[in-house]
Amino acid sequence: MVRLGTLIAISLTLGTVVFARPAAADKITVSISCSSLGIEMELCRDGAQAWAKQTGNEVKLVSTPADANERLSLYQTLLAAKSDKIDIFQIDVVWPGILANYFLDLNQFAAPDKLDGYFQTLIVNNTVDGKLVAVPWFVDAGLLYYRKDLLDKYQLKVPETWADLEAAAKKVMAGESGIEGYVWQGRAYEGLTCNALEWIDSNGGGTLLDNSAQATFNNKQAAAALDRARGWIGTVSPQGVLSYDEESARGAFQSGKAVFMRNWPYAWALLNAADSPVRGEVGVAPLPAGDGEGAKHAGTLGGQSLAVSKFTAHPKEAVDLVLYLTGKEEEKRRAIKGSFNPSLKSVYDEPELKDDPFFSHFADILDGLAVRPAAAAGRKYNQFSSAFVHAVYATLSGQGDAASNLAKVKSSWK
C-alpha cells in the first residue's frame, strides 16, 4: 500500500491554485474541488472568482483526478482524516449514499426558498435519511442520438420504441454499406449499468433495487429487456460494442459509422464541433420505450452536485458559494458556454435556452429519469453495480439467458 496521506498532501500542494490578493484579516478563504474534465475547471474557476469578487472573500481551487473512481477514493481518504483542506466537494450523482456522513445537512444551512426550483428527482437523489447532502449543479441523462440525414433518406421517423429502433437500423444498414445500426456502452463498467437500467426501466422492469436495497430485477420484463439487447449484438449493434465506453461509442457515431447512439449530453457539443464529420446531421431524442406493461421512455440520471464538508471552518461562506454556483445566473452561463444542463427548472425558460432544440428537448426528458439505486445501496453501491453488470455482460456475450444470470446476483444489498 502506498502511503495515501503523503500522496494526498503532495497532490494538494501541487494542484492548488490560490488566487492571491493581499490577504486582509477579515477575508475568508473557501476551497472548492472541481472536476478537471474538459472545460469544467475553467467554468468552475470563473464562477467561483465572480463570487469572490462579489463577496470580498477568497477562493481556492483544488484540482482532482479526472477519473471518477480515483476522485471518490481521494475524497474518502480526505474526509475520513477529517481534513478541512477542501470545503466544497463536487460529487457524482451516485455518491451521496457513500459520502453522506461527511457532509452538512444543507436543509439546515440554506434558506428553504433557496432550495426551491431544482428538479425533484435530483433533490430526492441527494437526500439521505432526510438530510440534503448536496445541491444539484448540472444534470445528465442518457439520450438517443440519431442521424437526421439517414432517417430522412429512408423516410424513417425517430424511433418511439426499441422495436422501431431495430427496424429503422436494419433498414438503413440494408441500404448503406459500412454502417452499424446502434452503438452504446457495453463494456463491463458503470456505463453498462446505466444502459441496462434504461432497457429494464423502459420495459417496465423497475429500477434494480427498492428503497431497502432488495433486488427488484428478477422479473420477466427485466429479463426480456436484457434478452432483447442480447439480440442486437451482431445484428444492429457491432459485437465490439461490448468493449465500448462513452468515447468509443462517440468515435463510431461521430465518424459516421452508426445510425443511432446512446450517450450523455456532453456528446452534443462535440458532435456539432467545427471538425465533426456529422456536424448538423445529428438529432437528439428520448431513448425508446419498451413494450408490455409499464413501458415508458427512460434515461438514466447522471450529473454532479456540490456538497459542503462538515469539517469546514466556514460553513456559512461555503454554503453561500454553493448556492451562488448553483444559482440561476451561473447555471445559465454554464449552459451556454459548456452545454451543461441546468439543474434549476426555471433556467430552461430563459430566452437563450428556450429556442435551442437541445435544451428544449432535454427539459421534457427530465421527468422520466431512471435513478440508479445508489442511495439505497449506500456504501455497497459499487459492489452491487459490479455484480449486476457482470450478469448483464454475461447475458450480452451469450453466456446464459438473462433470467438465470440475474437470478445469480445477490438479492440483498443492505
Place this chain on the structure above:
Amino acid sequence: MTTLRTRRAVTAWTFLAPMLAVLALVAGWPLLRTILLSFTDAGLGDFSAAGFVGLGNYRDLVADPEWWRAVANTLGFTVISVTIETVLGLVVALTLDAHLPGRGVVRAAVLIPWAIPTVVSAKMWAWMLNDLTGVVNAVLLGLDLIAKPWAWLADPVLAPVSVIAVDVWKGTPFMALLSLAALQVLPREIYEAARVDGVHPVRVFFDVTLPLIRPALLVAVVFRSLDALRVFDVIFVLTGDNPATASMSVYARQQLIDFQQVGMGSAAATFLFLVIALFAAVVVTAGRIRVAGARA
C-alpha cells in the same frame, strides 16, 4: 585475524545498512502492512475503524468464483505470453547476432516497444484494435481476409488473445535484449570447432548455443514471468474490469478502490504475493537442478 574479520564484517554491515533501511521502508513495511490489513475489515478512507476478522477475507476470497477466474486468467496469460516472448525474443536475438549491415539501427528499433510506457502503448493498441475505426480491421477487411469487422477487445475468445498479443509486442524486445547479451559473450572458438567438424547449424544451436545461454535465458524468463504474474496496466487499459480477462491485480484493485474493501483487496494482494514467491522459488530451484544435472 579475528579482529580483522570482525572489523570487515562491521564495515560491510555499515555499508549495507542504508540500503537495508531503504528496503525495509519501501518494500518491507508496505508488504507487512498489506498482510496485516488483509486480516481486517478495513474500508478505504477509515483504517482506524477496522476490526480484526482473522481469515475471514481469505475465506471470502477462496469462495469467490471471480477470484479463481482471475487466477486462471493470470496463469494462462503468464504461461502463454512468456513462452511466445521467449521463442520470438530468441529468434530476434539470433538474427541480430549475425553480422548484418545496419545492425545497430535495427537493434535500437527493436527496443522501441519496450521503451513506450505500457499505458500509452495499450491505449494506442486499443484504438488500433477498435472494431469500427481501428486500423487492424481496416487492413484485414481491405485484404479480404475477414468478411466483417472482428471485435478484438469484446469477444470473450478474442479479448484474451488481443491482450496477449499486445503484451508479446511489448515483451519480446526485453527477451531479445537479454538473449542477445548472452549470445554475444559466447566463445567463438566453439563455433569454429563445430564448423571444422561439419556439424549441422541446427544441431549447433541445440547442443551448443542453447545450453550455454540457458542460465541467462532462465533469468530473463523468471523476470518476465514475475512481471506477467502481477500484470495490470495492459489488461486494465484494453479491457477494464471485464471478467474474461481480469488478472489478479485487476481484481485486487477493484476490491481496494471500487469497492473500498481494503481488507479484502489486501487479502487478494497478499495471495498474489504468495503465488509470485512460490513461482519464483519453484523456477529457481528447478533451474538449479537442471543446470547441475547437465554438468554432472
